[in-house]
Amino acid sequence: xxESTPTASPADGFAVHPATQPIPSAGQQPxxxxxxxxxxxxxxxxxxxxAGRVGKIRSTGVCMLLMIITFGIYGLVWFYQVHSExxxxxxxxxxxxxxxxxxxxxxxxxxxxTSSEVGDLYERRGQAxxxxxxxxxxxxxxxxxLVGPLVWFIKTNGALNAYWRSVGxx
Numbered sequence: 001x002x003e004s005t006p007t008a009s010p011a012d013g014f015a016v017h018p019a020t021q022p023i024p025s026a027g028q029q030p031x032x033x034x035x036x037x038x039x040x041x042x043x044x045x046x047x048x049x050x051a052g053r054v055g056k057i058r059s060t061g062v063c064m065l066l067m068i069i070t071f072g073i074y075g076l077v078w079f080y081q082v083h084s085e086x087x088x089x090x091x092x093x094x095x096x097x098x099x100x101x102x103x104x105x106x107x108x109x110x111x112x113x114t115s116s117e118v119g120d121l122y123e124r125r126g127q128a129x130x131x132x133x134x135x136x137x138x139x140x141x142x143x144x145x146l147v148g149p150l151v152w153f154i155k156t157n158g159a160l161n162a163y164w165r166s167v168g169x170x
Contacts, residue, residue: 052087052088052089052090052091053085053088053089054089054164054167054168054169055082055085055086055088055089055160055164055169056081056085056164056169057161057164057165057169057170058078058081058082058157058160058161060153060154060157060158060161063078063153063157064150064153075103076100076103076104079096079099079100079102079103079110079114080096080097080099080100080103081096082099082114082160083095083096083098083099083114083117084096084099086117086118086121086160089121089167090120090121090124092120092124093117093120094113094117099113099114108139108140111135111136111138111139111140111149111152111156112133112136112139113133113136114136114156115131115132115133115134115135115136115152115155115156116132116133116136118130118131118156118159118160118163119131119132119133119135119159121160121163122159122163130155130159130162131155131156131159135152135155135156136152138151138152138155139152
């Protein structure tokens, strides 16, 4: 007496997971459990789909003006907002609350962290990083040439704005 057993093929959209395959005894046909292939197909290398919301484009000139008018307090707001948006968008990096605490207590680390995370957004999409943690060197020791922090902010905010535009921000 022969029993018909279900078989699966990749053409049907199913694959057999090797760990779930029983060892057949003599004279038996192997039973292959049906497992959807979508479970076992990894994403292609360099593939990144942004599941989170797209961030806000901030005018570099307006941000610099607000930092001057508010005696640097807007800088704390900027760090909070951009890190919150990047975390919501990619699910990686530090969140806005952590960024705010770091900016308030040990602010010297924030230019390095922010530029690094902006660069990582590009890298996850398989693009070259326009800014990286090393861009933070414009901030410090760039402070000694007076225009260093301006160069850092223009490069970092510009790269972040370009990224948001590339994923659909208006």
